[in-house]
Amino acid sequence: MKWLLIEILLLTLAVELLTQNTRFNERYSWSTLNFQFPDEQSRQAAINSRDYVPINNVPLGTEIWRDRFFVTVPRWLTGIASTVNFFTMNNAGTSLGRTNAPTLVPYPNYEVNHITANETSFGSKIVSVFRLKVDACDRLWFVDTGLMDIIGTSRQVIAPRLFIFDLRTDRLLRQYTFNSSDTSEGTLFGGNIVVDVTANSCNQAFAYIPDFGAYRLVVYSWAENRSWRIRHPYFYFDPFATPFYVGGLTFLWVDGIFGASLSAIQGDGYRTLYFTAISSNHLYAVSTRFLRDSTLAANTSTLLEAYRFLGTRGSNMQTTAHMLDERTGTLFYTLPNRNGIGCWNSVRNAHSYTPLTNTVLATDDVTMIFPNDIVLDDADNVWLLSDRLPVSNMRGLNENEVNFRLFSARISDAIRGTVCEPSRGSHDGSVNFNGPNRENMNNRFGSGYDNTQVSISEKKYETLSQFLKAGGTNGLLEKPGKSGRKLSSHLVF
Numbered sequence: 001m002k003w004l005l006i007e008i009l010l011l012t013l014a015v016e017l018l019t020q021n022t023r024f025n026e027r028y029s030w031s032t033l034n035f036q037f038p039d040e041q042s043r044q045a046a047i048n049s050r051d052y053v054p055i056n057n058v059p060l061g062t063e064i065w066r067d068r069f070f071v072t073v074p075r076w077l078t079g080i081a082s083t084v085n086f087f088t089m090n091n092a093g094t095s096l097g098r099t100n101a102p103t104l105v106p107y108p109n110y111e112v113n114h115i116t117a118n119e120t121s122f123g124s125k126i127v128s129v130f131r132l133k134v135d136a137c138d139r140l141w142f143v144d145t146g147l148m149d150i151i152g153t154s155r156q157v158i159a160p161r162l163f164i165f166d167l168r169t170d171r172l173l174r175q176y177t178f179n180s181s182d183t184s185e186g187t188l189f190g191g192n193i194v195v196d197v198t199a200n201s202c203n204q205a206f207a208y209i210p211d212f213g214a215y216r217l218v219v220y221s222w223a224e225n226r227s228w229r230i231r232h233p234y235f236y237f238d239p240f241a242t243p244f245y246v247g248g249l250t251f252l253w254v255d256g257i258f259g260a261s262l263s264a265i266q267g268d269g270y271r272t273l274y275f276t277a278i279s280s281n282h283l284y285a286v287s288t289r290f291l292r293d294s295t296l297a298a299n300t301s302t303l304l305e306a307y308r309f310l311g312t313r314g315s316n317m318q319t320t321a322h323m324l325d326e327r328t329g330t331l332f333y334t335l336p337n338r339n340g341i342g343c344w345n346s347v348r349n350a351h352s353y354t355p356l357t358n359t360v361l362a363t364d365d366v367t368m369i370f371p372n373d374i375v376l377d378d379a380d381n382v383w384l385l386s387d388r389l390p391v392s393n394m395r396g397l398n399e400n401e402v403n404f405r406l407f408s409a410r411i412s413d414a415i416r417g418t419v420c421e422p423s424r425g426s427h428d429g430s431v432n433f434n435g436p437n438r439e440n441m442n443n444r445f446g447s448g449y450d451n452t453q454v455s456i457s458e459k460k461y462e463t464l465s466q467f468l469k470a471g472g473t474n475g476l477l478e479k480p481g482k483s484g485r486k487l488s489s490h491l492v493f
């Protein structure tokens with residue numbers, strides 16, 4: 001695996017301090033992560049053998065099921081105690097200033113998460129997990145990337161595998177090894193895995209799994225126990241969105257499709273998959289109708305016409321993780337270059353994705369350094385994890401500082417007075433347009449963060465097909481003659 005990070009500069013923190021978070025409350029925080037070991041003796045042994053190096057354990061993916069808060073810890077560095085974990089939520093974390101750093105409990109148990117330096121039987125282990133998804137059928141889905149010591153020697157100790165657990169019994173329902181045709185050099189299943197299912201159709205589930213390192217999307221069908229791989233130009237990065245500025249570090253990332261979330265079921269019976277590349281300020285969409293069928297997914301017409309470019313959020317609005325709240329239509333996303341969280345309302349502004357219809361909800365240059373994941377709970381709260389991951393990977397964390405934080409807000413409070421609030425009278429899900437002045441006011445005064453300083457060229461084309469019809473070859477290629485020239489049935493790129 002090639003590591004996609006190029007550190008170009010090491011700066012001292014010279015950024016203008018901009019701290020604006022009045023909407024999110026800090027609920028849990030850690031300097032280093034503590035884990036539940038079988039006993040104190042095992043804990044000491046793991047520390048002595050350096051199988052557990054506390055400062056190297058960085059939380060990354062989050063998910064919630066009932067009162068269980070799941071947290072992954074990928075093996076970026078050595079000394080990771082356990083990759084899939086949870087803690088039980090309590091109510092003690094609401095007042096600031098109190099230590100509320102719950103101990104992580106390995107899931108489904110310590111044994112499968114425990115990997116020693118001389119480990120040989122990886123088939124019975126869970127190696128390195130990034131994101132988690134709980135579906136409508138009380139199942140926990142995740143991909144074990146099989147990658148260890150990602151920053152160091154980067155060892156692929158076992159092929160990537162999809163795991164699906166029954167949360168009601170904690171039993172493993174299914175383990176699926178991806179076919180070699182689903183991966184290639186650079187493959188890293190680190191983005192949002194999303195599951196397309198309803199509580200009434202648990203056997204008709206599909207998982208959409210972004211591969212941000214190889215710029216592909218893998219689809220898994222539960223009914224067929226089979227997967228296929230999709231490629232599209234929209235899965236790549238934008239070269240001018242590759243610079244990142246995080247915690248005093250400047251670096252370039254060339255990461256592709258990563259943030260992914262599903263809309264509610266639309267009139268035609270399918271959801272819409274919204275997706276972004278990390279190194280990009282754009283949002284794209286495709287109906288899952290074109291993903292669920294492997295033949296249709298590979299059809300040239302699908303690639304040219306079904307994938308839609310929705311627009312651009314603004315500059316320095318790169319995002320990693322997504323989460324869509326079906327009730328309000330709000331798409332929440334992390335903003336690593338803004339140390340914060342942003343949003344867009346996919347119902348109210350279904351036809352307008354611009355710097356004016358996106359807004360920054362909260363930002364904090366100390367506590368929100370590298371927002372990494374977002375999750376919603378059953379009580380209509382939105383949660384945000386910040387974890388300083390690039391600082392850990394490039395410079396190392398300081399165990400005397402608070403490094404990892406979980407914030408929460410009621411969704412209605414988080415979006416009140418902003419462009420993400422559903423418009424009045426649109427509870428039927430119909431789309432309402434608001435005049436630009438109101439949007440502008442909300443953006444400037446509702447969130448207090450101006451997102452429109454740099455002009456972004458307007459969106460001209462939605463699909464590649466529209467681009468081609470408008471002469472999108474830029475005159476470099478032969479134009480179709482009078483008889484017309486059909487596009488080749490296999491796109492090559």
Ligand SMILES: *[C@@H]1O[C@H](CO)[C@@H](O)[C@H](O)[C@H]1NC(C)=O
Pocket residue numbers: 049051116117118119
């Ligand atoms: C592997 O390492 C552990 C300590 O991490 C040690 O207890 C165990 O004996 C070793 N096993 C083998 C087969 O070397």
Ligand SMILES: *[C@@H]1O[C@H](CO)[C@@H](O)[C@H](O)[C@H]1NC(C)=O
Pocket residue numbers: 174175176177178225
């Ligand atoms: C699904 O496919 C995997 C191959 O990775 C196989 O091991 C497993 O038994 C299959 N499960 C079912 C339910 O067919």
Ligand SMILES: *[C@@H]1O[C@H](CO)[C@@H](O)[C@H](O)[C@H]1NC(C)=O
Pocket residue numbers: 179180181182
């Ligand atoms: C699995 O991968 C191999 C090698 O890339 C390929 O030939 C084969 O068709 C793939 N199988 C499936 C079911 O996709």
Ligand SMILES: *[C@@H]1O[C@H](CO)[C@@H](O)[C@H](O)[C@H]1NC(C)=O
Pocket residue numbers: 295299300301302
């Ligand atoms: C691709 O899709 C188009 C439009 O739905 C259809 O007309 C065509 O037959 C399909 N091609 C293949 C090879 O399936």
